[in-house]
Amino acid sequence: MALIRSWVDSANRADCPFPLNNLPYGVFSVAGAAPRCGAAIGTMIVDLADAEACGLLDAGGAFAQPRLNEFMALGRGKWDAVRARLTALLAEDGHRDLPLAPMADATLHLPIRVTEYTDFYASRNHAFNVGALFRGPENALPPQWTHMPIGYNGRASSVVVSGTPIRRPMGQLKGENGPEWAPCRRLDLELELGAVVGADSTMGERVSVDQAEDMIFGYVLLNDWSARDVQAWEYQPLGPFQSKALGTTIGSWIVTQAALEPFRSPGANRVNPLLPYLAEKRPGLYDLTVGWSLNGQAMARTNYNVMYYSSAQQLAHHTSSGCPMRVGDLLGSGTISGPAPDQTGALLEMTGGGRNPVMVNGESRTFIQDGDEIALFAQAQGDGYRIGFGPCAGTILPAQP
Structure with missing residues (x-):
């Protein structure tokens, strides 16, 4: 598989750990806001809670939570659907109004509530x-x-x-x-x-x-x-x-x-x-x-x-x-x-x-x-x-x- 190019320019560098092919999930916060779920793309974080509030994603409100457990509990069908939707939104011809936060300005939190x-x-x-x-x-x-x-x-x-x-x-x-x-x-x-x-x-x-x-x-x-x-x-x-x-x-x-x-x-x-x-x-x-x-x-x-x-x-x-x-x-x-x-x-x-x-x-x-x-x-x-x-x-x- 080759690089999937994104309109987020930093994600297209060969040495970038978070290209569009990756899209890892985490939990982050910025000044004045509560922790919520995000996905890394280049040097930015997709604010998944805001994206869902804007109707760009559907995860049953799980992305507004301070851990990923609620999203994970929705099952593999939802995991695959959200990943496909994010890939389309972030592709070169995707939705350029997607809410992003600079990773440098974010605090990263424990991404899951560890059960055992x-x-x-x-x-x-x-x-x-x-x-x-x-x-x-x-x-x-x-x-x-x-x-x-x-x-x-x-x-x-x-x-x-x-x-x-x-x-x-x-x-x-x-x-x-x-x-x-x-x-x-x-x-x-x-x-x-x-x-x-x-x-x-x-x-x-x-x-x-x-x-x-x-x-x-x-x-x-x-x-x-x-x-x-x-x-x-x-x-x-x-x-x-x-x-x-x-x-x-x-x-x-x-x-x-x-x-x-x-x-x-x-x-x-x-x-x-x-x-x-x-x-x-x-x-x-x-x-x-x-x-x-x-x-x-x-x-x-x-x-x-x-x-x-x-x-x-x-x-x-x-x-x-x-x-x-x-x-x-x-x-x-x-x-x-x-x-x-x-x-x-x-x-x-x-x-x-x-x-x-x-x-x-x-x-x-x-x-x-x-x-x-x-x-x-x-x-x-x-x-x-x-x-x-x-x-x-x-x-x-x-x-x-």
């Missing part, structure tokens, strides 16, 4: 590297890892939008003579993609992979901040708890499945066949370049298609017990890591558990320090255009002892 949050562990490279550090290479991957997506239920209450500071947590750490209470010393990031669920499922009923894919509204960048020393002390036998509850940062813009459709890609090679309930009829991953920086210095770059399980497989597995899903559920992909150190999505892997420091702007580092800013990026490259996700960044504040 589940984080997965779907990169074989990451799972092996971390498992080897915690349990040794011979026990790095548990026997079930190549048969089903491994995940845990996290905290929806600590999901925040890009730009929100994250405070270094206090926690129980393993000391010389037992546990000690101290600030986290091994604070880390996790480079992930989050799938936003846009449809409910029924308790007691399983969802197929095909149905699961149809339930996904779109994707956001996601950083699941991790207190590695807290995790090492608490994670056996039930897994992460406080080590992952300090905060999860997501990007402001939700990139839709429709925008990513041209970039479908198979994932990592299978070690063994999956059980039929996890089988995919078509590739469920995307050719997305992803990476992260620390204080402005690029640290790692890889591709989302290194993952072993897709979001649709994760969602299908999530319902395999009959667990119901809800509009606004968020599924973290798990850390996206390639095989090389400069392709890893966490400092834990990059530094070999802190044994191999890296240089950041001339300073030796192993883990995140107070005042550091971590920023994630993701983009898909098309024919004369790119699909961007916008920023997903957070700065670390000192602990409160």
Whole structure:
């Protein structure tokens, strides 16, 4: 697919993350106005609430809400109809009176009301590297890892939008003579993609992979901040708890499945066949370049298609017990890591558990320090255009002892 040209000139630049091919959704506000839904186009935001009030769009009043949940709940038919209508309105011969706000003048808000949050562990490279550090290479991957997506239920209450500071947590750490209470010393990031669920499922009923894919509204960048020393002390036998509850940062813009459709890609090679309930009829991953920086210095770059399980497989597995899903559920992909150190999505892997420091702007580092800013990026490259996700960044504040 080639670039779809728009009368919004900034959307036609080859390096623009928000061309007409993209049209990601978010929630924004400008001075004197309440938060409402918008769509990014070039350096502008379409005010979807005003556009609906003017009769240019029909979403049952959902766009006047301060979250996208009400719009998502209208279903895929409405998602497709609104996207088609927006594309026609913004095309070169479209409606030039569409209400726009400069992105530079807007404040971006958390785009969804996060109903529940589940984080997965779907990169074989990451799972092996971390498992080897915690349990040794011979026990790095548990026997079930190549048969089903491994995940845990996290905290929806600590999901925040890009730009929100994250405070270094206090926690129980393993000391010389037992546990000690101290600030986290091994604070880390996790480079992930989050799938936003846009449809409910029924308790007691399983969802197929095909149905699961149809339930996904779109994707956001996601950083699941991790207190590695807290995790090492608490994670056996039930897994992460406080080590992952300090905060999860997501990007402001939700990139839709429709925008990513041209970039479908198979994932990592299978070690063994999956059980039929996890089988995919078509590739469920995307050719997305992803990476992260620390204080402005690029640290790692890889591709989302290194993952072993897709979001649709994760969602299908999530319902395999009959667990119901809800509009606004968020599924973290798990850390996206390639095989090389400069392709890893966490400092834990990059530094070999802190044994191999890296240089950041001339300073030796192993883990995140107070005042550091971590920023994630993701983009898909098309024919004369790119699909961007916008920023997903957070700065670390000192602990409160």
